[in-house]
Amino acid sequence: MPSAAERTRTLVQSTCSGVLLSPGVHGALPDHLVADERTVGPDGEVYLVFPADSPVVRAATHAQDDELPAVLEITDVAPVSVPHRIRGRAWISGWLTRAPGLAEPGRMALRLEVGETSVDDLWGAESVEPEEFARAVADPLAPYExxxxxxxxxAHEDQVQLLTALLGRRSAVPGRAVPVALDRYGLRVRFVGERDGYAGERGGATFDARFDFPEPVRDVVGLRRAMHRLFEAAAH
Structure with a gap:
């Protein structure tokens, strides 16, 4: 399974929604707390680009001792229609400072020095040390997931449904199979119990099943091979 540090790094470097929260920013609209760009530096610091006149930039500019305490909260939502779509959240807390010269005119990059990190997702809730976060590498499939x-x-709903055959005793549980998460180690499918059609949240048996690949894949080409083998195993 991916480590907590890898999962957190993947969320930070993804396009998931991220809001920057700070006691030094008052009265800002939620949209003003969302960075235009989000990247991770070589030492694990997080760079956030905002409009130069945004409330966050103003607060960082006038912060005491030139450091503004802040928390980057990231929310991961499944890209498919499924009950319980929030797949996880990550929190990166630390100190915010201006990083002039790293953004185009009219924008300002802010550097978040990481102090504490945690993730609560489909794998569970864990804390991550800053050093672990800095060393981790984002999942290679994240840009395409x-x-x-x-x-x-x-396009492959019938084949995904066939994975029910690999569930053993749970294969007798009726439900619709929805692919809900994908990484280099495997595919996670949510089996949504059907009651009055597609109504898993109304009392039908809903559960996740993880289908691991024989070995971690490195790219989309390797993923195609792994998925082909998985579907072949389900069909036989």
């Missing part, structure tokens, strides 16, 4: 899951759900 949303598109791949949507493609699986729309």
């Amino acid at each position: 949303a598109e791949l899951l949507q493609h699986l759900h729309a």
Whole structure:
């Protein structure tokens, strides 16, 4: 399974929604707390780009001792329609300072020095040390995950449903199979109990099943091979 540090790093470097919270920023609209860009530096610091006149930049500019305490909260939502769509959250807390010269005119980059990190997702809740976060590498499939899951759900629904055959005793549980998460180690499918159609949240048996690949994949080409083998195993 991916480590907590890898999962957190993947969320930070993804396109998931991220809001910057700070006691030094008052009265800002939620949209003003969302960075235009989000990247991770070589030492594990997080760079956030905002409009130069944003409340966050003003607060960082006038912060005492030139450091503004802040928390970056990231929310991960499944890119397919499924009950309980929030797949996880991550929190990166630390100190915010201006980083002039790293953004184009009219914008300002802010540097978040990481102090504490935690993640609560489909794997569980864990804390991550700053050093672990700095060393971790984001999942290579993360840039393509949303598109791949949507493609699986729309074009290969019957094959995903066949994975029920690999569930053993749980294969007798009726439900619709929805691919809900994908990483280099495997595919997670949510089996949504059907009651009055697609109504898993109304009392049907809903559960997740994890289908691990024989070995971690490195790219989309390796993923295609791994998925082909997985579907072949389910069909036989």
